[in-house]
Amino acid sequence: MKFDIITIFPNIIEEYINSGIVRIAQEKGFVEINIHDLRKWTDDIHKTVDDTPYGGGPGMVMKIEPIYKALKELKTADSIVCITTPKGEELKQSKVKELSKNKDAHYIVICGRYEGVDQRVHDNLVDYEFSIGEYILSGGELAALVLVDSVTRLLPGVLGNKKSLESESFDNEDELDFPQYTKPEEFNGWKVPEVLLSGHHKNIEDWREEQRV
Numbered sequence: 001m002k003f004d005i006i007t008i009f010p011n012i013i014e015e016y017i018n019s020g021i022v023r024i025a026q027e028k029g030f031v032e033i034n035i036h037d038l039r040k041w042t043d044d045i046h047k048t049v050d051d052t053p054y055g056g057g058p059g060m061v062m063k064i065e066p067i068y069k070a071l072k073e074l075k076t077a078d079s080i081v082c083i084t085t086p087k088g089e090e091l092k093q094s095k096v097k098e099l100s101k102n103k104d105a106h107y108i109v110i111c112g113r114y115e116g117v118d119q120r121v122h123d124n125l126v127d128y129e130f131s132i133g134e135y136i137l138s139g140g141e142l143a144a145l146v147l148v149d150s151v152t153r154l155l156p157g158v159l160g161n162k163k164s165l166e167s168e169s170f171d172n173e174d175e176l177d178f179p180q181y182t183k184p185e186e187f188n189g190w191k192v193p194e195v196l197l198s199g200h201h202k203n204i205e206d207w208r209e210e211q212r213v
């Protein structure tokens with residue numbers, strides 16, 4: 001799988017994708033993630049990526065030209081162009097699963113800004129508009145990372161322990177994962193449930209099942 005992320009804050013993306021599971025997934029060759037500074041596709045001295053809105057109003061709007069040029073360079077026949085926007089379809093685990101199914105997929109992810117992106121980008125250049133929830137972020141970088149992380153960790157082989165995927169929250173629509181505890185057995189007077197210390201596998205299974213509501 002390949003992700004090309006287009007952003008005006010490459011450093012934010014860089015830090016995250018080079019940590020934890022996502023870094024390991026890249027090292028093992030399950031996923032290739034490239035970060036692109038949108039300013040690379042500007043040709044003025046100020047590297048302008050946004051401008052004032054037609055019709056007036058506060059804030060700046062991201063320009064279409066640099067995005068168009070970026071896509072012209074990065075896109076192939078099979079690419080899926082995604083954009084972050086609070087107006088998009090809210091990302092759910094079921095969609096994440098669907099996106100992770102094609103291990104050869106190529107996703108281009110454009111990080112929007114909260115003031116907006118020229119609507120002509122949305123109308124003509126994008127296949128999938130997604131939101132990560134009903135709140136407004138100042139930029140799409142966090143949303144892009146949510147997509148990349150949630151899809152990457154589902155790629156076969158990325159999480160060594162398949163069991164940990166199978167028992168996970170949201171896999172089974174509205175079931176939640178059971179509570180987990182680790183050492184010490186007691187902290188500040190707060191105890192680990194007795195059943196988990198019992199070594200009785202059946203009882204533990206039953207207790208966990210009970211909790212997974």
Ligand code: ADE
Nearest residue numbers: 084085086131132137143
């Ligand atoms: N940009 C601003 N807010 C966002 C959100 N909630 N999801 C995706 N992109 C966004």
